[in-house]
Amino acid sequence: MGWTESLRGYFGLPGARGVVGALAELVLWWAGGTIFWLATASTLTVSETLIAAAVALAGAVLARLARRAIPFAARPGVAWLRWTVLVPVSAVADALRLVPWLGGSQPEDLVEKRLAASTGQAETGLRAAGIVALSATPGTVVVDCEPRSGTVRMHSLVNGWPHLDEQVAAGADSAPRRSERE
Incomplete structure (x- = not known):
C-alpha cells in the first residue's frame, strides 16, 4: 500500500x-x-x-x-420502519401530555432501557437509530448511552401511549446480532 x-x-x-x-x-x-x-x-x-x-x-x-x-452500519430493518411510524404519533401524544405538565408539579424521570449491546458496526447503527427515534419526541431526550452494556439513559418528562421507548427497546432486542468479527 x-x-x-x-x-x-x-x-x-x-x-x-x-x-x-x-x-x-x-x-x-x-x-x-x-x-x-x-x-x-x-x-x-x-x-x-x-x-x-x-x-x-x-x-x-x-x-x-x-x-x-464512525464504525456504523445502518441497515434498516422492520423495527426501524415501525419506529418511523410511531415517532410522529408519539411526538403529538407527548406534546399533548406536556400541556398539563407545564402548569403542574413537573415530575421527571431518568429511565434506563436496554438496546443493542456491543461495539460492533451493526449494533452501533441500531443503537444510533434508536437514540434518534427516542430523542425525536418532545417528552424524552437520551442523555447517556453505554455501548458495551447497551444501556440507554433517557430524561423523560411524560410517558404513555404509544410507548415508543418500549417499542425501540423491543425492536433492538429482537434484531439479529452479528459477531464483532464479521
Missing part, C-alpha cells in the same frame, strides 16, 4: 471504483439538506435557495466524513 492509498483511506476518499457511490451519497445528503432547509423556510427566494444549497453542500461533505469516521 503506497502513501496515496493510506491518505485516501484516512480521509475517506474513494478509490476509482468508489467515486460514483461517494458522489451519489453526497448528492443525497445535499438534496436532503436543501429540501429540509427550504421546507422550513418561511419564504422561498432565490437568495434563500442559494444559501440553502451552499449550507447543505457543506453539511453533505461533513456528513460523509462523519459517517466514514
Whole structure:
C-alpha cells in the first residue's frame, strides 16, 4: 500500500471504483439538506435557495466524513420502519401530555432501557437509530448511552401511549446480532 492509498483511506476518499457511490451519497445528503432547509423556510427566494444549497453542500461533505469516521452500519430493518411510524404519533401524544405538565408539579424521570449491546458496526447503527427515534419526541431526550452494556439513559418528562421507548427497546432486542468479527 503506497502513501496515496493510506491518505485516501484516512480521509475517506474513494478509490476509482468508489467515486460514483461517494458522489451519489453526497448528492443525497445535499438534496436532503436543501429540501429540509427550504421546507422550513418561511419564504422561498432565490437568495434563500442559494444559501440553502451552499449550507447543505457543506453539511453533505461533513456528513460523509462523519459517517466514514464512525464504525456504523445502518441497515434498516422492520423495527426501524415501525419506529418511523410511531415517532410522529408519539411526538403529538407527548406534546399533548406536556400541556398539563407545564402548569403542574413537573415530575421527571431518568429511565434506563436496554438496546443493542456491543461495539460492533451493526449494533452501533441500531443503537444510533434508536437514540434518534427516542430523542425525536418532545417528552424524552437520551442523555447517556453505554455501548458495551447497551444501556440507554433517557430524561423523560411524560410517558404513555404509544410507548415508543418500549417499542425501540423491543425492536433492538429482537434484531439479529452479528459477531464483532464479521
